[in-house]
Amino acid sequence: MKQWMRGGALSLAAATVLNAAGYKLPEQSVNSMALGAAYVAHTWSADTAYYNPANMAFLDPGKQYVEGALTLVHLPAIEFEGGQYFPGVGLVPASADTKVENIPVGHLHYVSPAFGNWRFGISVTAPGGLSKRWEDPIQKLFAQEFTLKIIEANPSFSFRINDQLSIGGGIRMVYTDGTVKSDGIVLQNGQPVRLARDMTGDSIDWGYNLALSFRPSKDWNFAVTYRSNVDLTVKGSATLYAGPIGFPPIYSGGASVTVPLPATLALAAAKTFDDRLTVELVYERTFWSKYKNLDFNYDVPLPVFDDPIDKSWKDSNTYRIGLTYLYSDRLTLMAGYAYDETPIPSRTLGYELPDSDAHIFSAGFRYKQTENLEWGAAMLYDHKKKRSLAVGENENGIVGTFSKGGALLTTVGFQYKF
Numbered sequence: 001m002k003q004w005m006r007g008g009a010l011s012l013a014a015a016t017v018l019n020a021a022g023y024k025l026p027e028q029s030v031n032s033m034a035l036g037a038a039y040v041a042h043t044w045s046a047d048t049a050y051y052n053p054a055n056m057a058f059l060d061p062g063k064q065y066v067e068g069a070l071t072l073v074h075l076p077a078i079e080f081e082g083g084q085y086f087p088g089v090g091l092v093p094a095s096a097d098t099k100v101e102n103i104p105v106g107h108l109h110y111v112s113p114a115f116g117n118w119r120f121g122i123s124v125t126a127p128g129g130l131s132k133r134w135e136d137p138i139q140k141l142f143a144q145e146f147t148l149k150i151i152e153a154n155p156s157f158s159f160r161i162n163d164q165l166s167i168g169g170g171i172r173m174v175y176t177d178g179t180v181k182s183d184g185i186v187l188q189n190g191q192p193v194r195l196a197r198d199m200t201g202d203s204i205d206w207g208y209n210l211a212l213s214f215r216p217s218k219d220w221n222f223a224v225t226y227r228s229n230v231d232l233t234v235k236g237s238a239t240l241y242a243g244p245i246g247f248p249p250i251y252s253g254g255a256s257v258t259v260p261l262p263a264t265l266a267l268a269a270a271k272t273f274d275d276r277l278t279v280e281l282v283y284e285r286t287f288w289s290k291y292k293n294l295d296f297n298y299d300v301p302l303p304v305f306d307d308p309i310d311k312s313w314k315d316s317n318t319y320r321i322g323l324t325y326l327y328s329d330r331l332t333l334m335a336g337y338a339y340d341e342t343p344i345p346s347r348t349l350g351y352e353l354p355d356s357d358a359h360i361f362s363a364g365f366r367y368k369q370t371e372n373l374e375w376g377a378a379m380l381y382d383h384k385k386k387r388s389l390a391v392g393e394n395e396n397g398i399v400g401t402f403s404k405g406g407a408l409l410t411t412v413g414f415q416y417k418f
Contacts, residue, residue, distance in 0.1 A: 027362075027380060028107045028125040029069050030413040034364025034378035036336030038282045038322025040268035041213070041223040045415050046109040049121025049156050052223050053168030054211035056121055057160035060417070061114035068108050069413025075101040076408070078354055082389070082400010084138045089187065091391075091399060096136035098405070107413070117160040125152050134351060141184030141195060142396070143352040149177045154209065164215050172207035174261065176232050185245070194245050199255060201236025207261075221270040229263040229290055238298065240305065253299040260290040275326070282320040288313040288343035311348050316341040329368070334378070336362040347395050349387070354402040356387040364411070375414040382407040
């Protein structure tokens, strides 16, 4: 019972914070959405300030660039078929679906004119933060609702060393706001016991990013970018119930947890053929292994509830390819594909984040309306693979198969230079 209470009552709170990264949103503009984020070495718009600030040095030095975009994130229902194991009870049928979610997300990027060899930019993005809700009794014990909002402001700079080489970097200011709710009944010594929580919290935390670009010729672009880990030091309030139905909460007060928004390293190369077709390959490594355990803290000691929980996530890889084709002087066509590995081992998978490896497909276009104004649109489909858990494989007692889910993202946006 104690083991179950630790997993059910605490892991949801931190997994909610990590939902942004587990369901990370690297696509923060029309170009990146159309290319499936295979957009690191060959960047040419205001969103360069976010994806590779070193490349700001190679934009038209006398121009300023501004870009805005709006993305609708559609999250289809995740289907679960199987059961939930409870100590002393056994395996209970627990097939259920999550609710469908539709979430709007905005993006804004700006690049200044050049000041000698220096250039500056800023991006305001939502690099993650989605929502999952279950309404069936078993899942509500673990994940009735978790909603997370993350907004990042990223001022950046570039320095042009010569015509082939530039460096860049920036400061990450990350605002996090989360809500966690669960409510359900379990049997203890044959008596019904209500387990419920209502938690809210927010934080502002800091990190940095670095970039290097090398252009040995007009046809080749190479880049390395690094986004540092940001420890999300979420603080707020919690109300916890663990007793007979109708009893008052056992705790109502402050709550805090520190969890990592992990570092990411990207290595990219792009080749342009006949001044029209550009092919970019990106290898991305996300250092999820920093998330070793979960340790929630309250204003007073709470046995069981504040015991650390093992998570043991692993570093993951993403492999991306993007194609950019200049169809005409006005129209640019783009498409991309990526394979994205999940960092979550089977033994610690939970209802709050039933993640799996994914195939990602994307396409889009940009149209030059005038010499200074462009607009475009893109779509991305994230197809999650089925994930099955056998008896005894999962510490949270889940036995069954998660399927469907994934995401469908649609983006529209514009760029203006002056």
